[in-house]
Amino acid sequence: MQLLAVFGKPVLHSKSPQIFNTLFSKSNIDAFYTRFRVESGHEVVDAIRNFGIAGANITTPFKEAVLMCLNSVSNEVMTIGSINTIVFKDGKTIGYNTDYYGVTKAIEDSGVKIKGKSAIVLGAGGAGKAAAYGLAKEGASVTIVNRTLLKAEKAAKKLGCNFAPMEQLAMLLKTTDVLVSTILPDANPLLGITLPSNLAVLDANYRTSSIAAQATEQGCKIIPGERWLLRQAELAYFHFFGDWPNIETMEQALLNAKPANPDLLHCVELENKSIITSQKSELVIPIDDKTEMELVDILDEERSKAFGN
Known part of the structure; x- marks a missing residue:
């Protein structure tokens, strides 16, 4: 066996x-x-x-x-x-x-076409980098946002995408189509921010997270982390x-x-x-x-x- x-x-x-x-x-x-x-x-x-x-x-x-x-x-x-x-x-x-494949297929399964979309990835760890790679590979304009800006910058340069500090998150979200969160379930840098109604949100956590709860409450399209x-x-x-x-x-x-x-x-x-x-x-x-x-x-x-x- x-x-x-x-x-x-x-x-x-x-x-x-x-x-x-x-x-x-x-x-x-x-x-x-x-x-x-x-x-x-x-x-x-x-x-x-x-x-x-x-x-x-x-x-x-x-x-x-x-x-x-x-x-x-x-x-x-x-x-x-x-x-x-x-x-x-x-x-x-x-x-x-295989995470990059999991992210892009999950988004496509929900009916969202990735090519030409603006995407934010929260987190610059292993899952975040894979998500950014997959989204960029499928033709999205990707920005990595991370608490430690230097880590986001290093990942973005290697992956060929953009990076930004958490302080710019509210401004960036106004023109964002897809948000992928790879941060811990209790962390939520979106608190106090009104999310666009057309925003599609994929949270890597398939247990309850603060970000998914907020996005659901504000009427965003939710892509289950289990996907x-x-x-x-x-x-x-x-x-x-x-x-x-x-x-x-x-x-x-x-x-x-x-x-x-x-x-x-x-x-x-x-x-x-x-x-x-x-x-x-x-x-x-x-x-x-x-x-x-x-x-x-x-x-x-x-x-x-x-x-x-």
Whole structure:
């Protein structure tokens, strides 16, 4: 049985396992997809190698941290500077980015044509850079707005788009067609700003965010963050298996997705890795050299983020 996983910190909230495991079941693929909680980019790659993980998705905060830990990366990764998909084959790790595809396909799915549109991307981290790359690639005029202006400037110069400080956000939004937010769900630099009624808003968070709530209240067109998740997973699946998945099956899996089972969270030693597939682990924490107290703290954090206090 092939093992695949999503890596993050936190990661128990991820709905990727529900999508991929449904695809495996419907397609009779002998594989299992779970979640791995690690503490660094190096730990991501170590776990992939040690546990024999054939394919991995990477989420916050490791999309940039894993970049220098891989054997090779694709062309779009060289430009974007972040990775969200890793294939482990013949002893080599290969990094890809499917976020840019997820963003543009999600927007197009909503009926918005990207070419010729004016777009703002909030955030200049891995997801923000991928969003800016995808939008620019499809013909939009893109401005990256970030709290740290120097970071926005550096990303914009590499991606061939514009950048601006947060202080200019209200002015820029007056002539903006598409807003993509990649910032934390509780952060909202739009407070006090009246959004254009024709604005289309895509928030990377598929949990409730302050920006999405405000945009909904002000009558903007809302593009669900789950659509981004679904579409990036579609291209990731292609990288894993060399074939395109059934998008309708993925949509149904996401619609019916249930929260992770809190009784199937496992701290695993390498020699006992078979427990992952035999017990269908919802979350795996490699023990490595972590103390018992450290493992307890990690489990508590994951439960809190996924299920609340």
